[in-house]
Amino acid sequence: MAETTTYRLILVGFGSAGQGLAQILRDRGGWLLRRYGVDVQIVAVCTRNRGTVYNPDGLDPAALLDAVAQDGHLLNLPGQRDWTPEDAIDQADADVLVELSTTDLATGEPATSFIRLALANSLHVITANKGPIALHLTDIRRLAAEAQLYRGYEGTVMSGTPALRMGWSNLAGCELSEMRGIVNGTTNYILTQMEQGMSYADALAEAQRLGYAEADPTGDVEGFDAAAKAVILANVLMNARLDLSDVERMGITTLTRDTIEAARASGDRWKLIARVWREGGAVRASVQPTRLPATHPLASVSGATNAITFTTDMLGDVTLIGPGAGGLATGFAVLSDLLEMHMLWAR
Ligand SMILES: NC(=O)C1=CN([C@@H]2O[C@H](COP(=O)(O)OP(=O)(O)OC[C@H]3O[C@@H](n4cnc5c(N)ncnc54)[C@H](OP(=O)(O)O)[C@@H]3O)[C@@H](O)[C@H]2O)C=CC1
Numbered sequence: 378m379a380e381t382t383t384y385r386l387i388l389v390g391f392g393s394a395g396q397g398l399a400q401i402l403r404d405r406g407g408w409l410l411r412r413y414g415v416d417v418q419i420v421a422v423c424t425r426n427r428g429t430v431y432n433p434d435g436l437d438p439a440a441l442l443d444a445v446a447q448d449g450h451l452l453n454l455p456g457q458r459d460w461t462p463e464d465a466i467d468q469a470d471a472d473v474l475v476e477l478s479t480t481d482l483a484t485g486e487p488a489t490s491f492i493r494l495a496l497a498n499s500l501h502v503i504t505a506n507k508g509p510i511a512l513h514l515t516d517i518r519r520l521a522a523e524a525q526l527y528r529g530y531e532g533t534v535m536s537g538t539p540a541l542r543m544g545w546s547n548l549a550g551c552e553l554s555e556m557r558g559i560v561n562g563t564t565n566y567i568l569t570q571m572e573q574g575m576s577y578a579d580a581l582a583e584a585q586r587l588g589y590a591e592a593d594p595t596g597d598v599e600g601f602d603a604a605a606k607a608v609i610l611a612n613v614l615m616n617a618r619l620d621l622s623d624v625e626r627m628g629i630t631t632l633t634r635d636t637i638e639a640a641r642a643s644g645d646r647w648k649l650i651a652r653v654w655r656e657g658g659a660v661r662a663s664v665q666p667t668r669l670p671a672t673h674p675l676a677s678v679s680g681a682t683n684a685i686t687f688t689t690d691m692l693g694d695v696t697l698i699g700p701g702a703g704g705l706a707t708g709f710a711v712l713s714d715l716l717e718m719h720m721l722w723a724r
C-alpha cells in the first residue's frame with residue numbers, strides 16, 4: 378500500500394472558486410488518494426457573511442455544497458465557529474491556507490494579510506486571488522522562501538489553464554519576448570454573447586450567474602483584471618517589476634452592440650487583448666479592445682475561454698487555449714498547485 382499524505386486545508390472564501398474546489402474533492406477525493414496518495418481534507422471554511430465552520434477531522438465537501446445550495450449559507454452546519462480568518466489561521470489544525478476571498482486590486486487586502494499570517498504560522502499557501510500576487514509578489518515569495526513553505530498562485534492567470542506553469546516550467550530555457558492573448562473570461566463571454574445579439578447588461582448578468590465575474594465586475598469590464606494578469610505574467614515570467622499603473626489599460630465598456638455587430642458582419646471580432654512585451658531594456662504591458670480579422674488565431678476563441686501566445690526565441694510562437702474563468706476551473710487551479718507541492722516540493 379502506497380504511503381498516504383494528508384493535507385488539511387483552511388479555505389478563506391466559499392464562493393464560485395471555493396465551491397469548485399469542494400466539488401472536485403467531493404467527486405474525486407477517493408481517486409486522488411488512489412492515484413497520488415494524497416488525502417485532501419477541508420478542515421475549515423471561512424466566509425464574510427455566510428458562516429465559518431471547522432472540523433479537525435475534515436468537513437464533508439458534499440455537506441458544505443448542499444448547505445450553500447439549499448440555505449445560501451453554512452450557518453446550519455455542525456462545527457460553527459465565531460472565527461475571523463485570522464483566528465482560523467491561528468487556531469485550526471491545518472497545513473495549507475487556500476485563499477479565495479474577493480480580489481482587491483487597490484490594496485491586495487485582506488488577502489495579503491491572511492497570506493502573511495499563514496506563512497508566519499508555518500502554513501503553505503495557495504491562492505487564486507490576484508490582489509496579493511499583482512501587488513505583493515516579491516514579499517510573499519520572500520516570506521515563503523524564508524519559512525521554507527510552498528506558495529502557489531497558478532489560478533491567478535487563466536484560472537485552471539496552466540499559463541504560468543507553461544511559461545515558468547514547460548518553456549524554461551526559452552527567452553520570452555512577448556505574451557499576448559485573451560486573459561479575462563467575463564469580457565470574452567460578454568463580447569461573444571453581444572455578437573449573438575444579447576444586450577451588454579444581460580450578458581454581464583449571465584457571466585455573474587455562471588461564476589465568471591469578479592464580485593465587483595467593474596474589475597472585469599474596465600480591464601483592471603486583465604491588467605493585473607498582465608502584471609503577474611510580466612513579473613513572474615519576465616522578471617519584471619511592473620505595477621498596475623504601468624499597464625496602458627482600456628476596458629470593453631466603450632464598445633457598443635452596433636460596433637460589435639458591424640465588425641461581426643464583416644467577419645471581424647472584437648477581443649480584449651492583453652499584451653506584455655520587451656522593449657529595449659524594459660518590459661511593457663497593455664490591455665486594449667482590439668478588432669481582429671476572422672483569420673486571426675484569437676478571433677475564434679469564444680465565451681469564457683482564454684488563450685495566450687508566448688513568443689519565444691527557440692520555439693517561435695507557442696499558444697495555450699483553455700477555460701479562463703469559472704468555479705470548477707479555478708478549483709482545479711488550486712488542486713494543480715496542491716499536487717505540484719506534493720509531487721515536486723513538499724516531499
Ligand atoms: N471565479 C473565477 O472564475 C475566478 C476567480 N479568481 C479569484 O478567486 C477568488 C475567489 O473568486 P470567487 O469564488 O469567484 O469569488 P466570490 O465572490 O464568488 O466569493 C468570494 C468569497 O470570499 C469571501 N470573502 C470575501 N471577503 C472575505 C473576508 N474578508 N473574509 C472571509 N471571507 C471573505 C466571500 O464571503 P461571503 O460568501 O460571505 O460573501 C465569498 O465566500 C477571487 O480573488 C477571484 O478574483 C481567480 C480566477 C478565476
Ligand SMILES: N[C@@H](CC=O)C(=O)O
Nearest residue numbers: 561562563590591702
Ligand atoms: N473575473 C475573472 C475570473 C478569473 O480570473 C475572469 O472573468 O477572467
